[in-house]
Amino acid sequence: MNAKSLFRICQAAACLAVALGLVSCASPVERRIASNPTLYNKLSDSDKVLVNQGRIREGMTKESVFLSWGRPDQVSEGSQKGTKIEKWIYVGTQPVYTQSYGLGWGGGYGYGWGRGFGRGYGYYGAWDPYWGGYGPTVTYVPYKAASVSFRGNRVTEYIRGPQ
Numbered sequence: 001m002n003a004k005s006l007f008r009i010c011q012a013a014a015c016l017a018v019a020l021g022l023v024s025c026a027s028p029v030e031r032r033i034a035s036n037p038t039l040y041n042k043l044s045d046s047d048k049v050l051v052n053q054g055r056i057r058e059g060m061t062k063e064s065v066f067l068s069w070g071r072p073d074q075v076s077e078g079s080q081k082g083t084k085i086e087k088w089i090y091v092g093t094q095p096v097y098t099q100s101y102g103l104g105w106g107g108g109y110g111y112g113w114g115r116g117f118g119r120g121y122g123y124y125g126a127w128d129p130y131w132g133g134y135g136p137t138v139t140y141v142p143y144k145a146a147s148v149s150f151r152g153n154r155v156t157e158y159i160r161g162p163q
Contacts, residue, residue: 029054032067039063056148060155062086065148072148085151092145092162098137 026034029052033040043051043064050057051068060068065088072088079085149157 027054028070029068032070036063036067039067043067056155056158058155058157061153062150065155069146069148080151083151085149085156087150088148089144090146090148091142093140093142096139096141098139 033051040048040051047057047060047064050060051064054068056065056068069090073091074089076087076089077084078087143162145162146160147158148155
């Protein structure tokens with residue numbers, strides 16, 4: 001292999017890396033559109049604009065809601081006056097911060113003993129990251145972020161935001 005062909009291989013690899021990097025920077029909506037071009041091409045021009053913005057409207061199809069908001073986290077089905085209805089639920093998470101002041105396993109015993117007694121045995125008491133400690137703790141709590149109701153294949157109602 002000569003230097004010229006090695007350069008071309010490196011150049012092609014660099015182009016591939018840049019292309020993959022650009023794809024990974026795409027928004028979730030852009031990735032869904034790229035993965036489902038036939039669904040997207042079937043949309044009206046006004047619905048394409050809404051989907052590109054991550055928005056929906058009454059009367060949209062399930063496919064356009066999927067392209068705009070993604071797969072729902074929960075789906076429920078039922079019937080109302082003889083017509084099939086379906087509800088999609090989207091779940092979000094929000095952080096809940098708590099403050100803890102535990103003394104941990106050491107219980108105030110042996111401050112400053114150094115390390116080397118096994119995992120977690122170097123800090124003791126309030127500073128021990130394994131057996132206790134102080135500071136904020138973050139827990140992520142799920143909430144209903146959005147819901148979409150369909151009658152047949154069309155949106156009849158949608159709500160976005162904490163419910």
